[in-house]
Amino acid sequence: ANPIFSSLPTTIFEEMSGLARTLGAVNLGQGFPDDPGPESVRAKAAEAVLNGYNQYPPMAGLPELRQAVAGHYARTQGLDLDWASEVTVTSGATEALAAAFFGLIEPGDEVIVFQPVYDAYLPLIRRAGGVPKLVRLQPPNWRFDRALLEAAFTERTRLVVLNNPVNPTGVVLPSEDLALLAEFCVAHDAIAVCDEVWEQVVFGAAVHRPLIAFPGMRERTVKIGSAGKMFGLTGWKVGFLCAAPDLTHALARAHQFLTFTTPPNLQSAVAFGLETGADWFARMPRGLERSRDRLTEGLRREGFAVLPSQGTYFLNVDLPASGVEAGDRDFCLRAVKEAGVAAIPVSALYEADAVTTIVRLCFSKHDETLDAGIERLAKAR
Numbered sequence: 001a002n003p004i005f006s007s008l009p010t011t012i013f014e015e016m017s018g019l020a021r022t023l024g025a026v027n028l029g030q031g032f033p034d035d036p037g038p039e040s041v042r043a044k045a046a047e048a049v050l051n052g053y054n055q056y057p058p059m060a061g062l063p064e065l066r067q068a069v070a071g072h073y074a075r076t077q078g079l080d081l082d083w084a085s086e087v088t089v090t091s092g093a094t095e096a097l098a099a100a101f102f103g104l105i106e107p108g109d110e111v112i113v114f115q116p117v118y119d120a121y122l123p124l125i126r127r128a129g130g131v132p133k134l135v136r137l138q139p140p141n142w143r144f145d146r147a148l149l150e151a152a153f154t155e156r157t158r159l160v161v162l163n164n165p166v167n168p169t170g171v172v173l174p175s176e177d178l179a180l181l182a183e184f185c186v187a188h189d190a191i192a193v194c195d196e197v198w199e200q201v202v203f204g205a206a207v208h209r210p211l212i213a214f215p216g217m218r219e220r221t222v223k224i225g226s227a228g229k230m231f232g233l234t235g236w237k238v239g240f241l242c243a244a245p246d247l248t249h250a251l252a253r254a255h256q257f258l259t260f261t262t263p264p265n266l267q268s269a270v271a272f273g274l275e276t277g278a279d280w281f282a283r284m285p286r287g288l289e290r291s292r293d294r295l296t297e298g299l300r301r302e303g304f305a306v307l308p309s310q311g312t313y314f315l316n317v318d319l320p321a322s323g324v325e326a327g328d329r330d331f332c333l334r335a336v337k338e339a340g341v342a343a344i345p346v347s348a349l350y351e352a353d354a355v356t357t358i359v360r361l362c363f364s365k366h367d368e369t370l371d372a373g374i375e376r377l378a379k380a381r
């Protein structure tokens, strides 16, 4: 028989979580919280499973959830989305990304992507027939500028994919960068796919601004959200696509063949969470900010150089500035195998041959987990 073969890569998140599970390591790799998430939202899901409707919901999602999404973005980001023609529920942001790429890319279209890049983007873009144009960003600021965008945009540019707030760097992009990108999208008649799953996880003075609100972007932006990230329920896989009606039609073509629908009980619970979540949305980032500070301070005490993080569950360590000579992948393998702590080498979020010396750590963990992680990382130096 012919050997079965896939050219798709193995995701670094599964590789590292797999090693953490087999080796019993502290897992500061894959991004998920130790906390169980809001109880009222989980109770609503349980009630909906027992007493609610458990057959296929409408393809675009339950009206109650689509209304709640539009209401949430009106309150928190000042957006004016029409729930009926501009909001689609997906099975996680991952499906939303796949629907955007399969719905909007035609073979040969150029797709601008910033590196480091969330690992699902490139394999999906390529399977959709897109030709990635990679823009490489540099630490410690990870910002793009006019010259980088001028080099990336061409007359074949169809899509630009932006993640903001940014996983893995913890950057929340300032308005001027978003305005610059918007200017290029308008000038080149390109569509922006803006992955804003971390929009609710922003610290201190940083403010998340949705790209769709910038001049000329209302009709050409696909805004992606994730209830998993909003409520710290990462296993839930309920996502949102928000886009002008024409774009929403194109996205629906892909969504119908990817998953068609998303579990209705989770949709009802997320709708409830969005309607009642003001207190949660105020508290949750403050708790995570404390955890970020605990991990930062502990690592600095051990001599690690920690880059600033304004949002997400993640911060980054600069190995050379920490006096560690290894590449990030070697360091992470040593850390998980010899010191019992899993982390993510940021080189995995670049094209295959890139070597970087930056390590991503997840801080959405209880104090004991963070403290154990710090102690073990110190041993991996």
Ligand code: PMP
Residues within 6 Å of the ligand: 031, 091, 092, 093, 094, 095, 118, 163, 167, 195, 197, 225, 226, 227, 228, 229, 234, 237, 238, 239
């Ligand atoms: N995009 C980014 C930038 C993410 O960090 C994640 C989850 N870590 C996702 C998409 C996927 O979100 P979901 O779990 O809702 O599919």
Ligand code: GLN
Residues within 6 Å of the ligand: 011, 013, 014, 029, 030, 031, 032, 167
């Ligand atoms: N988004 C999570 C992270 O960045 C991983 C999600 C996944 O496992 N694909 O850690």
